[in-house]
Amino acid sequence: MSLLPRTAEEFSSAEYWERFFKKRGEKAFEWYGDYNKLCGVLHKYIKPRDKVLVVGCGNSELSEQLFDVGYRNLTNIDISETVINNMNQKNAKQRPDLTFQTVDATQTPYEDGSFQAALDKGTLDAMASQEEGALAERMLTEVGRVLGVGGRYVCVTLAQESVIKMAVEHFAQVGWAVRLHCLGDPESQEDSSFALPVFVLVCTKFRQPMPMPILEMCQGEDGAPVRLRVVSDLLSVVRERQAYAMLRQRLRTGTDATSSPSLTLCHAPTGQPRYTLIVQDCSPGAKVPRANHFAIFIVPQGRESDWLYGSVEGRGQLAASANFRRLIVVAMHRDQEYTDMQAVQSELSSMVMELAPPGMPANQQIPFLSVGGELGWREVVTRGTSELSGQYSVEDVRGEDGHLYRRLVFLGNEGVVQSESRLTDPSATVSSSQKKKKSRRKAKPSASPPNSTSSLIPGGAHAVDKGFLCCAHHRVMVAGLALLGVGSEHLKDDPVTVLLVGLGGGGLPQFLRDFVPGARVEVVELDPAVLEVAQGWFGFTPDDRLTVTLGDGLERINDLERGGNQYDVIMFDVDSKDASLGMSCPPPAFVETSFLQKVGKMLTPRGMFMLNLVCRDSALKKSVLIGVRAVFPRVLSRVIDGEVNEVLLCSRQVGETGEASVPPTLLKAGKTLQGALCLNTSGAATCRPQIDIAELLEDLKVA
Numbered sequence: 001m002s003l004l005p006r007t008a009e010e011f012s013s014a015e016y017w018e019r020f021f022k023k024r025g026e027k028a029f030e031w032y033g034d035y036n037k038l039c040g041v042l043h044k045y046i047k048p049r050d051k052v053l054v055v056g057c058g059n060s061e062l063s064e065q066l067f068d069v070g071y072r073n074l075t076n077i078d079i080s081e082t083v084i085n086n087m088n089q090k091n092a093k094q095r096p097d098l099t100f101q102t103v104d105a106t107q108t109p110y111e112d113g114s115f116q117a118a119l120d121k122g123t124l125d126a127m128a129s130q131e132e133g134a135l136a137e138r139m140l141t142e143v144g145r146v147l148g149v150g151g152r153y154v155c156v157t158l159a160q161e162s163v164i165k166m167a168v169e170h171f172a173q174v175g176w177a178v179r180l181h182c183l184g185d186p187e188s189q190e191d192s193s194f195a196l197p198v199f200v201l202v203c204t205k206f207r208q209p210m211p212m213p214i215l216e217m218c219q220g221e222d223g224a225p226v227r228l229r230v231v232s233d234l235l236s237v238v239r240e241r242q243a244y245a246m247l248r249q250r251l252r253t254g255t256d257a258t259s260s261p262s263l264t265l266c267h268a269p270t271g272q273p274r275y276t277l278i279v280q281d282c283s284p285g286a287k288v289p290r291a292n293h294f295a296i297f298i299v300p301q302g303r304e305s306d307w308l309y310g311s312v313e314g315r316g317q318l319a320a321s322a323n324f325r326r327l328i329v330v331a332m333h334r335d336q337e338y339t340d341m342q343a344v345q346s347e348l349s350s351m352v353m354e355l356a357p358p359g360m361p362a363n364q365q366i367p368f369l370s371v372g373g374e375l376g377w378r379e380v381v382t383r384g385t386s387e388l389s390g391q392y393s394v395e396d397v398r399g400e401d402g403h404l405y406r407r408l409v410f411l412g413n414e415g416v417v418q419s420e421s422r423l424t425d426p427s428a429t430v431s432s433s434q435k436k437k438k439s440r441r442k443a444k445p446s447a448s449p450p451n452s453t454s455s456l457i458p459g460g461a462h463a464v465d466k467g468f469l470c471c472a473h474h475r476v477m478v479a480g481l482a483l484l485g486v487g488s489e490h491l492k493d494d495p496v497t498v499l500l501v502g503l504g505g506g507g508l509p510q511f512l513r514d515f516v517p518g519a520r521v522e523v524v525e526l527d528p529a530v531l532e533v534a535q536g537w538f539g540f541t542p543d544d545r546l547t548v549t550l551g552d553g554l555e556r557i558n559d560l561e562r563g564g565n566q567y568d569v570i571m572f573d574v575d576s577k578d579a580s581l582g583m584s585c586p587p588p589a590f591v592e593t594s595f596l597q598k599v600g601k602m603l604t605p606r607g608m609f610m611l612n613l614v615c616r617d618s619a620l621k622k623s624v625l626i627g628v629r630a631v632f633p634r635v636l637s638r639v640i641d642g643e644v645n646e647v648l649l650c651s652r653q654v655g656e657t658g659e660a661s662v663p664p665t666l667l668k669a670g671k672t673l674q675g676a677l678c679l680n681t682s683g684a685a686t687c688r689p690q691i692d693i694a695e696l697l698e699d700l701k702v703a
Contacts (some may be wrong), residue, residue, distance in 0.1 A: 026348020032122055032156045032198045033183070035065035040180050040221035041200045042119070045152050046074070050116035052507045053146060055105045055139070056123025059083050060473065064091065067098050075115075077103035104393025106138040113148035121156040121167055124201075128163040136163070140170050147205050159238050161205065167201060168215070168231050177200075179216040179225060180234065182241045184566075197245040199238070240266045248354050251279060251326075260312055267336060274336050276304075278329040279355060280319040288325050293360040295324040296352055297369045298344060300398025302407075304331040307642045310415045314642070319659040322369060334393060338375055341368070371673070373398070381406070381537060386529035389577065394537045396423065396462075404462060405470065406519040408505055416584070418530075419505030420470040421538050425461040450605045464539035467511050468690045472640045473612045474508045475570055476647040478516075479696035483636075483649060483667040484568060484606055486516060488674060499560070499567045499602075501553035501590075502574035503530055506540030513546040515677045515689045526558045526574075545594040549646055569609045570599055581626070582617030585645075587592040591624050594629040600652055602617055616644060625703055637703040638696070648703060 046052060048070040054063050067074060078084055088102040105107065105123065113226060120248035128136040143153050153171070157163065159180070170180050181200040199219075215234050216225035228234045243263045250261060260278055267274040282288055296320065299309045308314040310328060319327040325596075330348065338344055340577040345368045347376055353366065381394045391411040399405050404423040409416070469475050484495055495518035500509055503525035512519045512653075525531055528550055534540035549556060553574055589595065591611070599609055609632060615621040625648075629635050631651035639646045670693040677689045 005239040020212040025511040026531070031128060035062050038121075038156060038182070038200070039065075039069075040399075041183065042066070042154065044221065045154050045202050046117045049116065051075075052117045052119055053077065053108075053110070053115045054142065055084075055118055055120040055142075056126065057087070057100065058122075059087060060121060062119075062121060063098060064095060067095050070536075072097060072663070074098060075110075076444045077108065078106060079104055081489075082538075087408045103204075105128055106135060106142055106144055108146060110146045111243070112145055113151075115146050116151050118143045118147055118152070118153045119149070121362070122169060123162055123688065125157050125160065128160075128166060128638055133162065133166045136166060137170065142326070144174065144176075144205065149205060149519075151205045153201070153203040153205075155203075156179060157199050157201055158196050159199040159201075159242070161235060161239065164199070164238060165231065165235055167203075168234060168406060171203040172215065175211075175213075176214075177204060177206070177210065177214040179214075179218065180236075181218045181221060181223070182238075183221065193427050197241055198572060202267045216362065217445065228582050234267055236640055239564065241523055244351070244354075251355055252358055260315060272335065273333045275333065277330075277352065277355070278315060280315045280327045281357070282319055282323075282325055282327075284589070286323075287322065287625055288323055291323045291362055294326050294356045295367045295369055296328045296345075296348065297323055298341065299329060299331045299376070300339070300371050300374060300396070301332050302376050302378035302405075303371075303400070305407075305409070305415050305417045312642065320683050322694075327353075328352050328355060332375070334395060336379060341370060341373055344346065344375065354430070369391070384529060384533070386410070386527050388527045392529070395531060395601065401595060406464070406505075406538065408530075409536075416575075419507065419534075419538065421464045421505050421507050422468045422470055424465055465537070465690075466507070466514055467688060469507055471507070472574070472643065473645045473647050474511070475691050476638045477508065477573075477610045478511065478691060479614070479670065479673070479693045480608060480610055480636075480647070481516065481569070481623075482666065482673040482693060482697060483608060483651065486673050487671060494518065496569065497567045497604075498522070498569045499557075499575065500524070501557070501586075502572065503534055503540075504573070505538035505546065506534040507538070508571075508573065513543075513687065517676050521546045523551045525550055526552055529571065546659055557595070557598060557602070561602050566602055566604050566607070568607050569610060569613075570602060570607070574611045575614075583594045583613075583615040583622050585614035591627055593627050593630060596628065600631050602651060606653075607651070609648075611648040611650065613646045613648055614644050615646075629703065634698045635703040638700050644681070666697055666700070667694060670694045 019368075040702075050072040052066075052070075052071065052075065054074055054076040057063055057078050058080075063074050063076050076084075076087065078100070080100070080101045084100045084102045091100070092097045106126075124136055126141070127139055128300075140153075147153065154376075157167075157169070164180075168180075171178050181202070183198045183200060213231070215228045215231065217228060217234060228237070234495050236385045240263070244265070247261055247263050260280055261279040264273045264277060265275040265277065266272060304310055306314070308318055308329065315327075315329055318329065330542055332338055332344070340358065349366075356364075356366070365600065366575045379396045381396055383391065383393055385391050389410045389412065393409050393411060394406065395409065396404055396406050406421050406423055407417050408419040410418055469478070481496070484496065496516055498509075498512055498516075498519060498521045500512075500521060503509070503523050506523075509521045509523050512521050523546070525548055531540075531548060531550065553572075557570075572586050572588065575585045576583060578587070603609060611628070613621070613624065615624065618687050624636070628648060628650060632652055634651045634653060636644055636649040638649075658696045674693040677691070677693075
């Protein structure tokens with residue numbers, strides 16, 4: 001027999017509750033917990049001598065239990081005549097002074113200010129669904145009328161966002177103080193899969209309305225109240241607690257190794273995100289030591305977007321390396337202050353312990369893991385908003401090699417670094433042991449050559465090191481110029497024309513301008529804010545050999561193709577704004593066959609098309625590769641170690657044997673290109689680009 005409403009509206013229907021209680025009979029139905037769960041917070045705000053109106057009493061035993069411990073002035077009302085008759089009959093002998101009346105809570109017969117407290121367990125939630133909350137609004141107005149000065153409306157609720165928002169805004173607007181207690185998960189639900197936490201809303205009436213809203217949040221029945229500024233901040237904390245409870249319920253039976261559920265914990269005083277927790281379980285067949293149940297890994301600040309921490313594949317590798325049944329990967333948020341590792345551990349301990357895997361022994365010691373025991377370092381340099389991409393942050397971080405790096409991050413996709421440049425840092429020191437730990441993927445030298453070029457930017461002595469490319473796919477694109485014969489004697493005086501779609505911080509086009517002999521580069525960038533950031537914070541300096549066209553890359557290429565323009569190199573390094581596609585770079589329109597054919601027509605006879613492909617959908621990736629090969633007979637690829645990126649180097653020419661193949665003279669061409677880059681000059685300084693062409697060409701494969 002189903003006793004739950006078929007639709008939300010039925011919760012506020014008198015007919016529904018008549019049917020409900022007739023089916024239910026005398027058996028009590030305890031929404032959101034019984035007296036034992038709620039007594040602590042109820043006794044805190046409702047005194048035994050208070051005259052109390054119990055709104056929507058139902059057949060709960062709560063009033064009976066309150067009566068038995070000394071509450072003698074309880075008036076219980078409900079819209080269901082059936083339940084009122086049953087409750088009166090049940091209590092006629094044992095509790096003759098316990099009153100039950102059939103009354104509509106939206107229009108009661110009681111005088112103004114006649115009660116000191118109003119108790120509501122689930123009634124607000126039931127009524128808020130009707131007439132888009134109008135019925136609940138009328139009930140709250142009636143409660144406000146019958147409560148005297150200093151009276152308290154105590155409401156036990158699941159705090160569905162529309163419900164709690166309506167109630168909090170209602171009382172804040174009339175100048176009442178609002179406090180919300182989060183009591184945690186309901187422990188006595190008939191349906192054990194019901195995991196939402198129970199909240200108790202306490203609204204206090206003042207003689208004179210408060211000029212500024214008083215909004216407070218408490219954890220548990222005795223938690224210290226934390227003052228919040230606006231209603232949205234309070235709602236944010238509520239959402240965080242609900243997400244946490246749902247995740248905890250989900251984790252009670254374990255997760256598979258590929259699901260990686262996550263949640264964000266907010267800073268209570270501000271409501272701003274403070275930690276993001278990602279749960280990574282080991283694969284079912286993994287051989288994990290018996291004692292290795294659970295561990296917490298703290299990601300250093302500024303490194304959240306590293307492949308190891310910011311990707312599903314990386315976190316899987318991290319968990320396998322840690323070798324625990326469950327690993328919680330914790331990232332710290334920008335704009336938050338963290339004292340030290342011990343303080344972070346103390347702050348997290350009370351919450352993350354509840355996310356332990358099922359079957360973990362009691363009193364198990366839980367290790368906190370980190371990189372060198374350090375929190376890392378990050379400084380937000382500036383913030384801004386792009387009309388196309390939303391809010392962004394430019395921030396400095398210190399990498400594992402000890403160097404400073406400047407990053408552009410769009411806050412709508414915080415796990416992706418939009419652009420990155422290394423900064424010169426006279427104070428940075430790197431130990432020999434750190435030098436040995438350089439990853440091949442990053443290939444970051446421990447120190448800059450004395451004659452490398454740099455460009456001063458805001459931030460004192462720091463400057464962008466233009467001779468260093470942070471992004472591995474940018475370095476592969478530069479190495480791909482070897483296929484053009486750049487630097488060879490017969491092309492020594494022949495300029496290289498490049499069309500690049502996607503500016504970022506400007507590191508790649510500046511490198512091409514500064515180091516590739518005779519290079520002339522046109523960049524197409526859709527977002528004016530990106531150009532402003534590149535010039536203001538990444539030292540980007542256009543000139544007659546490096547120009548920027550603001551506009552849509554698709555439209556620009558269509559115009560250039562119609563005009564008969566040709567280039568030696570066309571590069572696509574442009575991200576997609578639609579994260580749901582499974583391909584974050586480039587947008588799908590850039591790899592449609594008809595568009596790629598236009599790109600092919602724009603290449604000179606020796607020309608190359610270079611594509612930075614970032615695609616997690618294997619079927620979609622296969623489709624893209626088929627489309628690219630249909631236009632370009634020779635397609636070489638280089639997968640970026642430890643990343644999702646794959647660089648495609650595409651030509652309309654075929655190999656010497658008539659088949660698409662890696663040229664046998666490629667390494668020799670790479671050495672020639674390396675020499676040409678290092679001998680080129682930029683301004684008065686001899687440039688020494690920090691790039692190993694031969695290494696980058698080693699792993700080229702036929703796509």
